[in-house]
Each structure stands twice: as C-alpha cells, then as structure tokens.
Amino acid sequence: MINLYHFFDSSHLFSRVIIAKRLALAGLVIMLLAPNLYGQVFTPYDTTSLTGIQLGPVAWGDFDNDGDLDILAVGSPRAGPVISKIYRNDNGRFVKHADLRGISIGSAIWGDYDNDGDLDILLTGRDSTATNIAKIYRNDSGGAGFVDIQAPLEGVRFSRNAWGDYDNDGDLDILLTGESDAGRIAKIYRNDKGAFVDINAMLPGVYRGSVAWGDFDNDSDLDIFMTGFTAADSVISKIYRNEGSRFLEHPASLVGVFRRGSVALGDYDEDGDLDLLLAGETSAGPRITKVYQNDRGRFVDIQAGLEGINSGPVAWGDYDNDGDLDILLAGKKSNEQFDAAIFKNENNGSSFRRIESPIAPIDDGDAAWGDYDNDGDLDILQIGKAIGNSLIAKIFVVHPICWTQN
Numbered sequence: 001m002i003n004l005y006h007f008f009d010s011s012h013l014f015s016r017v018i019i020a021k022r023l024a025l026a027g028l029v030i031m032l033l034a035p036n037l038y039g040q041v042f043t044p045y046d047t048t049s050l051t052g053i054q055l056g057p058v059a060w061g062d063f064d065n066d067g068d069l070d071i072l073a074v075g076s077p078r079a080g081p082v083i084s085k086i087y088r089n090d091n092g093r094f095v096k097h098a099d100l101r102g103i104s105i106g107s108a109i110w111g112d113y114d115n116d117g118d119l120d121i122l123l124t125g126r127d128s129t130a131t132n133i134a135k136i137y138r139n140d141s142g143g144a145g146f147v148d149i150q151a152p153l154e155g156v157r158f159s160r161n162a163w164g165d166y167d168n169d170g171d172l173d174i175l176l177t178g179e180s181d182a183g184r185i186a187k188i189y190r191n192d193k194g195a196f197v198d199i200n201a202m203l204p205g206v207y208r209g210s211v212a213w214g215d216f217d218n219d220s221d222l223d224i225f226m227t228g229f230t231a232a233d234s235v236i237s238k239i240y241r242n243e244g245s246r247f248l249e250h251p252a253s254l255v256g257v258f259r260r261g262s263v264a265l266g267d268y269d270e271d272g273d274l275d276l277l278l279a280g281e282t283s284a285g286p287r288i289t290k291v292y293q294n295d296r297g298r299f300v301d302i303q304a305g306l307e308g309i310n311s312g313p314v315a316w317g318d319y320d321n322d323g324d325l326d327i328l329l330a331g332k333k334s335n336e337q338f339d340a341a342i343f344k345n346e347n348n349g350s351s352f353r354r355i356e357s358p359i360a361p362i363d364d365g366d367a368a369w370g371d372y373d374n375d376g377d378l379d380i381l382q383i384g385k386a387i388g389n390s391l392i393a394k395i396f397v398v399h400p401i402c403w404t405q406n
Contacts, residue, residue, distance in 0.1 A: 049094050050087065052391035053077050053383050054363075056103070056125070060370030060381060061110035063097075063119045064088060064143040069372045070097070072121065073383060076104040078391050081128040084108060086146070092373055094395075098146055100137060103127050106156075106178075111163035113172045114194050118142055124178060126157040132180055134159075136196075151196050153189060154180045156207070164213030166190075166222045166242060175224060179207040184231045186211075188247075201247055203240065204230050208258045214265040214274045216250075217241065217297050223250070225265065227280060229258040235283040237261070239299075252299045255282055255290065259310045260331075260364075266316030268325045269293060269349035279329060281310040287334045289314060291327075291352070304352050307339050312362060317369035317378045319398055320344065327352060328380065332363040338387055340367070359396055360386045373397060 056075020063070050063086065071087040071094060084100035106125015113120050113136065121137040132155035137146040156178025163172040167190060174189040174196060184205035189196040209228020216223050216239065224240040224247055235256035240247040254276070261280025268275050268291065276299055279289040287308035292299040312331025319326050319342060330340035338361035343352035359367070365384015372379050372395065380396040 049096075050393035050395075051077050051083060051085065052393045053083065054365055054385045054391050055105050056082075056383070057106075057108050057366045058368055058381050058383050058393075059108060059110055060368055060372065061119045063110070063139055065118055068374055069370045070094075071381060072108050072110060073393065074103055074106065074108045074123070074125065075383060082126075084123060086143075088143075089372060097143065100146060101127055101133060101135060101148075103133060105158050107159045107161045109161060109163060111172045113163070113191055114138060115171055121146060122161055122163065122174060124153075124156050124159040124161055124176065131155065132157045132178075134176065149194075153196060154182075154185060154187065156180050156185065158207040160210045160228075162211050162213050164222045166213065168221060175211050175213060177206050177209060177211050177226065177228065184229070186226065203247065204232075204236065204238075206230055206236065208260060210261050210263040210280070212263050212265050216265075216274050216294055218273055223247075225263050225276065227257050227261040227263055227278070237263075237278060250297070254278065254292065254299060255288055257282060257288065257310070260312065261310065262312065262314045262331075264314050264316050266325045268316065268345060270324060277314045277316060277327060279309050279312075279314045279331070285334070287332070289329055293349075302349075304343075306343060306352065307341060308334055309339060311364050312340075312384065313365075313367050315367065315369055319369070319378050321377055324348060328359075328367055328369060330359065330362050330365060330367050330382065330384070337361070338363050338385075340382070357396075360384075360392055360394060362386055362392070365392075
C-alpha cells in the first residue's frame, strides 16, 4: 500500500489546496516507481487568527450546530492575561466568537449537560487573579450567549475533568480533579436535572494528572481512569470500577504518572473492549508512553516502543482511515527535548510505526484530532510552547490523495 498525505498548518485559504493537490499528484508519477514508499506532502498556512498559548487545553466542538467544528482554547499567551476563547468556524476560517473567564493550568471541555441539543462548557483552572475556579457555561440559543450557571463546584487548578453519564439516567455528570484551596481533590458531581450534587465518591484526590470515563468491563456503566499526584505525595494510575452506588479500585498494574500525565481510551486492537494509552512522568523520573491492552479486564503493557513524554497530550484517532486507531502524542521527553509525533497502527495493533509529519514539537501544550473541514479525515489542532520558546496555535490539515497498490 502506498499512502500520500498533506498536513496543512492552516487558516484555510482553500484555493491553495488546489495548487497543493496538483503538486502532490505530480509526485504520484515518482511514487509509481517506488511501490513500497510511504510519504507526505506538507503545505503550511497562516494561523494568525488564533492566539498562541501554553498551559491550557484545546477542544473541538460544534457549539452553533452549523455542521462544522469550532474551537475552545484556554491558557497563557506570551503577553497579557490568561484567556478562554471560543473561535467560530466560518467556512474554514476561525473567527473569535466569545471570551469566557480566562484561565490557565486547567481544563476546558464541551458537553450538553442540559440536553437541549447544544454544547455547554465546563471550565476549571486558575484565573488572572490567581483564584481557582470551576464554572459551567450554559450555551443559550445556539451559541448566542454563554451563561455562567453558578454551579456549586469546587474551584481547582492543575485540573483535569470529564463529562460522563455514570448513573445511566440520561444526563451528563462530572468527574473533577485538581488542587483546590483545601488540597487535592477528586469529586463526582451528579447531574440532578441541571443541579450538580457532590456524591462523596471517596476517590483519592489528585492533581497534575488526567481522567477519563470508560466502560472497560463492558457491563454498560462508566468506570473511571485516573492519574496524578495524590495528597499523600504518591504518583498513581488507577482504574475504579463502577458498582452503581460506589466506585471500587480495580486491580491493574499500571505505571503511575503525573506532571500533566495524559490518558486516552480506545479499542486499538478491535477486540471489542477499551484499551489504555498512558503517558507522563513517573515517580522514578523517566517519562513514559505506554499502550495497555485490555485482556478481559487485565491490562497488559504491549511494549509499543513509543516516545515517553509529559506536559502534553496523547490521543487515539484513525488519521489514515484504514479502520484502526493510530496515536498522536506531544510533549517533553526525558532528555528535556520537545517532541510531537503520529504513530501508525500496523497489523491490527501488533506494532506502531512513527511517521513523518510536520506537527510542532511542544511543551506545556495540547493537541486534538477533529475533521474541521468535513472532508472525511482527521485534522490536528495544536497549542503550546514550541522550540525557541514561541507560543503556537496551529491547525494541521490531513488531506489524503492516496491509492492502493498491491
């Protein structure tokens, strides 16, 4: 198989795409002479409409229900106060739509908590006055306004959060972690018809970690994956099984990670259960990135040979549309060098191969897959501190012009 991809760093002057395609198609003549060659054509674009930031997350979401992905981006710019911005996707160009309470070292995620058909926002972190906050913004009238509902959530920094319907009552609940004024916490807030109630889940408080909901045991309720630095100064990576009224620790020999460790769930081997992608700094010092195969609830390190990173994301996504999940990672390696890479899933997960790509090596940043241009393949949104200490906000458009040769 021969695959040829463009990755565009884009503020989306689509007329240039036509030129790029013609140049790449010309390259196919050369490729025909090399049937085992795997290559990419890279074309950069200007992204001046997005503010370069670090120490914050980014997220894709269609807040205005117009059929294309918009951007939520929060963090610290090079100069001025911390920001939380919503950018509207206007036919491939991104236009600032709204400013929320600015934060950094926090979390920002989309979710329709009130089931009215549009995406709301959960925002946590430290604001420009060094106050820890946790806010839910209700999306009114398809994004015409975002209203702080004054939810009784505990403010946190160095936070990671996740929406998920853990009690199967049809609305989104909240898993919230981070460092509050009182210490490190991990709380579940049950959504009770739009009011959020702390269920006293008795989870160990963590910060500088990562969290995710996922049904690892296929019993039709959401379990918890959690990493971070606890109040007892231990570094953990834990799974908590949902038992209805409580969450019990599931025995799993996972390496503990912190300092913006990252966790992602996905069925990379297509066997019907959720596997685990885990990255971060260990208590012993080295940074890791590991794939754990879910073998009927037993998580086995497959020794994938990925670059170990912290202070950045890992994410599953099928960038090449071959039906299996590939890996995106970005962050700082154990030797303090910045990195960013895509690893291609080969032979149904038996190995992952690093491919050439133009995504920027970063530290203290984030990245997310999403098809913002609706062309059927995943693009990449990326923020963070790049080599040379510049702050970036970039979109890389993955545009396949490929064919198969046996």
